Amino acid sequence: MKIATYNVNGVNGRLPVLLRWLKESSPDIACLQELKAPQEKFPEAAIREAGYHAIWHGQKSWNGVAILSKSPDLKENRRGLPGDPEDLHSRYIEATFKGIVVGCLYLPNGNPYPGAKFEYKLKWFKRLSAHAKKLLKSDVPVVLAGDYNVMPTELDVYKPERWVNDALFRKEVRAAFKTLVGQGWTDALRKLHPDETIYTFWDYFRNAYARDAGLRIDHFLLSKHFDKRLVRAEVDRHVRGWEKTSDHAPVWIEIKEGKAASRKARMVASRKSPEVRKSERRAQ
DNA sequence: ATGCCGTGGAAACCACGA
Numbered sequence: 487m488k489i490a491t492y493n494v495n496g497v498n499g500r501l502p503v504l505l506r507w508l509k510e511s512s513p514d515i516a517c518l519q520e521l522k523a524p525q526e527k528f529p530e531a532a533i534r535e536a537g538y539h540a541i542w543h544g545q546k547s548w549n550g551v552a553i554l555s556k557s558p559d560l561k562e563n564r565r566g567l568p569g570d571p572e573d574l575h576s577r578y579i580e581a582t583f584k585g586i587v588v589g590c591l592y593l594p595n596g597n598p599y600p601g602a603k604f605e606y607k608l609k610w611f612k613r614l615s616a617h618a619k620k621l622l623k624s625d626v627p628v629v630l631a632g633d634y635n636v637m638p639t640e641l642d643v644y645k646p647e648r649w650v651n652d653a654l655f656r657k658e659v660r661a662a663f664k665t666l667v668g669q670g671w672t673d674a675l676r677k678l679h680p681d682e683t684i685y686t687f688w689d690y691f692r693n694a695y696a697r698d699a700g701l702r703i704d705h706f707l708l709s710k711h712f713d714k715r716l717v718r719a720e721v722d723r724h725v726r727g728w729e730k731t732s733d734h735a736p737v738w739i740e741i742k743e744g745k746a747a748s749r750k751a752r753m754v755a756s757r758k759s760p761e762v763r764k765s766e767r768r769a770q
Numbered sequence: 771a772t773g774c775c776g777t778g779g780a781a782a783c784c785a786c787g788a
Contacts, residue, residue, distance in 0.1 A: 495787080496777050520787085522778060547778055548786070595788060635788075648771065654788060689788070690775040701788075733776080733788080 487741050489515040489588065491631040491704055493687075493734035497521040497550070501529055503731050508536050511722060513738055514556050515583060517590035517631045518542075520732075521550025521576075528552065545576040551590045551632070553581050563587065569613040577610070587621060591632035596653030604653050607635070611662040618707075619669055627711035630671070633734065634705050636663045638673065641683060642702035654703060667707065674706035674719040674739050686721055687734045695726050704737045715742045 490513035494500040497518065508516065516538070521528065525544035533540050533554060542552035543565040553560065563580040566573070577592040591614065596607030621628045637655050640646040649655035667673060675684055685700025694700065708716065718740040726735040 499777055520777090595786085597786095597788065645771095649788095652788075687788075689773090692771080692774070703788080730776095 487515075487584075487743055488513040488738055489517075489629055489631065489706075489741070490736050490738035491517040491519070491590070491633070491706065492736040493519040493592070493633040493704060493732060495520045495522070495732040495734065497523050497552070498527065498529060500730070500732055501532060503725070503728055505532065505536050506728070507722065507725050507736055508533075508538065508554075511736065511738065512556075513554075515560075515588055516554040516736075517588065518552040518554065519550070519590070519592035519633045520548075521545075521552060522548060523550055541579060541581060543576040543579045545574075549576045549592060551576055551579045551592050553579055553588060553590050555581075555583060557583070559584060567610070567613045567617050569616060570609070573610070578614075585627065587624075587626050587628045589618075589621070589628065589630040589632075591630065591634070593633060593635045595635050596656075596659065599651055599653045599656055604656070607653060608658060608662065611659070611666070615662070615666045615669070618666060618671070622670055622709055626709075628709040629712075629739075630707040631737075632705070633703060634663065635703055636660065636705075637701050637703055638663050638667075638676075638705075641681075642685075644685070644699040644701070654701065670710060671707040672710070672712065672716070674708050674712075674716055675702070675721075675737065677716065678719045684721060685723070685735075686737050688726055690733050704734060706737065706739050708739075712741055716740075717742055 524546045528542050538554040539558050540554045541562045544550045561582045565579045567578045580589045594607040596604045637643045686704035688695040688700045722736040
């Protein structure tokens with residue numbers, strides 16, 4: 487099973503590139519970020535034509551996340567993170583697919599530092615960590631994929647010293663990422679490529695892609711259920727070289743369909759919720 | 771390394787991204 491994440495930077499402006507990549511890469515699941523489109527302007531028909539079902543949470547002008555799936559067996563769990571009803575940004579959508587929970591996230595950029603946007607980023611990070619902890623506790627296989635807007639270590643930045651006071655690399659943000667991973671998550675790309683320089687983003691200017699002046703900010707965090715199921719983790723970096731392309735490249739993982747996990751998934755899927763049990767007891 | 775490019779939306783410029 488192939489699961490991808492791609493910050494498209496405008497789903498309508500990027501549609502030809504997105505469709506070209508979907509056809510070439512053919513992921514089973516694709517998490518998209520930065521749709522930059524209101525709910526009703528998501529290009530659902532074109533994406534269906536390309537063979538994908540979709541759930542999405544749009545927003546006028548900015549943000550916006552979607553999960554695409556070849557199979558119709560994709561059930562939305564939630565949109566938005568719990569913990570702040572005032573937060574109206576479309577930055578999180580979550581679904582269950584074949585017994586796997588897939589969280590698609592677009593963590594706030596946080597610049598400039600210091601400032602309100604940076605504080606918002608840290609708060610959003612805390613809410614993500616709280617939710618991630620609950621997901622781990624549920625003991626269902628979970629994939630948290632998306633644009634985290636964090637370079638976790640110096641290996642993930644072409645020139646670390648230039649980024650120390652940037653919201654993507656500030657020590658508070660790196661610490662937040664470390665705390666999150668410390669709950670028991672696996673950084674899939676790093677697990678399979680421990681010492682490699684890997685980038686997922688290259689700035690549009692200063693010829694950044696040609697100079698390979700990149701950042702690794704798009705990540706896959708996996709629950710322990712995937713420890714023996716993760717087969718590959720790669721960046722489709724050539725896509726960053728296409729005409730009219732996003733400043734991010736797609737990132738993807740390949741996982742084995744493991745029998746144990748399937749049994750587990752079936753068990754979880756058939757488990758009755760406490761509410762259902764309660765109402766059944768009442769009915770007796 | 772300062773938004774130099776790119777996107778979207780509203781109004782021929784501005785907000786925002788990383």
